[in-house]
Amino acid sequence: MTIPATNSATNSATNPPTNPPPNAATPARPLRADAARNRALLLAAAADEFAEHGMEASVADIARRAGVGKGTVFRHFPTKDDLIAAIVLDRVEDLRTIGERLLTAEDPGAALLEFLIAAGHQRQQRDLSFLVTAGELKPEAQQAQAALFGTIEDLVTRAREHGAVRADVTGTDVFLLMCAPNYVSGYVPNADPDLWRRYLAIIFDGLRPEGAHALPQPAPTL
Structure with missing residues (x-):
């Protein structure tokens, strides 16, 4: 027997469902203070381990460096890919915020240089290198990468x-050059922590129009 539509609507109105539909978005719970602290420690420790030992760095060593147990690592980041994605997202969002603010700067050239300086600090550059060395990124990290790239395009266009x-x-060009100053200075034993600034200045002078010569190859596409 078919139930009249009016009865169904009346029943729905008088007895609304108590559970949200399966596809409804539910707000993420904020992390407790201790969980947030552990997450920050893990991201910093993982970035250091990956920088020193490459993508083969072990979860056990990351946990030891952060001063937590392996179980804590897996509670926050079920896989190593999740951990890499979190590092990328953490750094990229900070840098994109800076870039968006600089899009309204009065001097576009100075704004681009300020952006490159913000990207140039050792940890920032090292962590951003995941964008070009970590292989296939998770979708959320790919979206963050695309958003950052769009901001860089806008800064360069201005x-x-x-x-x-x-x-x-x-x-x-600028996206690929961001990590170059730190990469170059990394070859100098016991280098001054600010040596990257020398190479950033050389790179930025190369971006200026004064004395420029035609480039032998077109820019790549990403």
């Missing part, structure tokens, strides 16, 4: 339109 950088420089 600087280019104002004549602060050469006309053939692209956002992709």
Whole structure:
């Protein structure tokens, strides 16, 4: 027997469902203070381990460095890919926020340089290198990467339109050069922590239009 639609609607109105539909979004619970602290310790320890030992760094060593048990690692990050994605997201979101603020700066050339300086600190550059060395990123990290790349494109476009950088420089060029200063200074034993600033200055001078020569190859696409 078919139940009339009016009865179904009346029943729904008088007895609304107590559970949300399966696809309804539920707000994430904020982490407790101790859990948030452990998560921050794990991200910092993991970044250090990956920098020193590459992607083969063990979860046990990461946990030991953070001063927590392996179980704590897996409660926050079920897989190593989850941990890498979290490092990328953490750093990229901070840098993207800086970039978005600089998009309204009065001097687009100075804004682009300030952005590169913000990206240039040793930990920041090392962690951002995951964007180009970690292989296939998780979807949320890919989205963060795309958003950061869009911000960089906008910064470079403004600087280019104002004549602060050469006309053939692209956002992709700048994205790939962000980690270069730290990478180069990493070859110097016991280098001064600020040595990367020297190489950033050389790179940025290369971006300027003064004395520029035609580049032998087009910019790559990512």
